[in-house]
Every structure is written in structure tokens, then in C-alpha cells.
Amino acid sequence: MATTAPRRRRRQSKLQQAVDIPLDWLEERSGLVGATKYFLFRKVPRDSSWWHTLGSATLTAFLVQAGTGLILAFYYKPDPDKAYESIQHITNDLTLGWLVRGMHRWGASVFIILMFFHMARVFLFGAYKYPRELNWIVGVLILVTGMLEGFTGYLLPWDQTSYWATVVGININASAPFLGPFIAQFLRGGAEIGTDTLSRFYALHMLAVPGALFGLIGLHLYLVIRLGVSSPPWSSEGAGRDRAEVKPTGRAGLTRGRRV
Secondary structure (H helix, E strand, O other), X not given: OOOHHHHHHHHHHHHHHHHHHHHHHHHHHHOHHHHHHXXXXXOOOOOOOXXXXXXXHHHHHHHHHHHHHXXXXXXXXXXXXXXXXXXXXXXXXXXXXXXXXXXXXXXXXXXXXXXXXXHHHHHXXXXXXXXXXXXXXXXXXXXXXXXXXXXXXXXXXXXXXHXXXXXXXXXXXXXXXXXXXXXXXXXXXOOOOOHHHHHHHHHHHHHHHHHHHHHHHHHHHHHHHHHOOOOOOOOOOOOXXXXXXXXXXXXXOEEEEOOO
């Protein structure tokens, strides 16, 4: 028994060294290990609640959309003569294809709804104020880009509903002043909705708009990590205020934040 413990400690030490060597190599050259530790173990307000998880839920919904969209792209055919048949093939013939398509179809609505809830929470909690104004602007851009992603994906099934809904959407864009007619012309790819329209919507839905979303979400997360999570408005320790600025007042010793 006396020799078992030292042997176990030696094995644990060797295992720890085997893990530390690649991590130290990666940290020295990239700094990713320290950044990951800071992201996972950073301080958050003590009185954070479930309301603060709406942003994470929105991010999860976006990742689900990206994953299911990648799977659907393997089987979808952006051709007016084959698009609808490929959708039916995915839904009816592929193993769990109906589940993947359903998650992608209804997940788009969930993604938009969660974004609205998250932005409503940020607005009502006053988390858009200094120094988080830029992050609020980035969040608004994410909302607009997410709605554009949904609009470009609506045409892809190439059925009657998606076709006429796209006709209405493009005509609304065409009624805008100055750039409206040019935007409508670009989206249609011609005078009427056809093969070029489907190809452009597919390219926007799969490449351009998701790329913009990934970039904006990355910037949004960076700003959240850099500026921290804001406290609720009823918190005794307001966001951005130093503890030295909170002074006891009143007979009961209640704390009230005051700018010095």
C-alpha cells in the first residue's frame, strides 16, 4: 500500500504533463487557451437571472440553423425544374430528412423570435446604454441580417406559397425610393422571377448572408466578453459602477449608487 500512492502520483504527473505540453504549445503561439479560460470563467453579476440566457438561446438557435442548413445543402438542387422534387426527396425518402428539414424550417422562426425577446430584454434592462451602445447597434444589424436570411430562404422550396410571397417581398422593395428598383432588379436577376432569381437567392442564403451573420455574431460576442454582462436595473450594484461609489445611506444602512 505504501508504494501504490507514489506510483499513482507519478502516473497522474505524467498524464498532466502529456496534457500540458500541447496546451502550452498552443497557448504560446496563439493565446487561445487563456482566452478560452477567460471566456468560461469570467465574472458575471451575482444577480443574473434566466433572462440573461436569451442571448445564448439565440446563438444556439443560429448554430442549429447552420448545422441543419449544411445537411440540407447536400441534397437540395437550386434548379427550378428540380428544386421542389429535391425538397420532397429530403422530406420523404432520406433517413430523418423530415426531422432535419422541420428543424430548419421552424427553427428559422424560433431564431427570429428569440432575437426579438433578447433585444426586448436588453432594452428593458437598459443594457444598451454606455458603454454598450456599439453592441446594441451590432445586435440591430444581426436582427436585420437574420430577417434577410429568412427572406432569401423562403423561395428555395419553389412552391406556390414561396413563389408568390417572394413576388410580394420583391415588389415591396421595388417601391422604396432611389435604390428600391435597383434592389428589386438585382434580386430578380431580370424582369421576372425565374432561374436567375432562384440561383441568386440560394447564393445569398448559403454564402453571403450567413458569412455576414457569422462576422456580426463574432463581433457581438467579443463586445460582450470585453464589456461584461450588465446587471439588472434593480441591482444594488449597477453595471459599470465601482464598489467605491456605492455608499451606505439611511437608518437601515441601505446602499444607493451615486456617481462621485
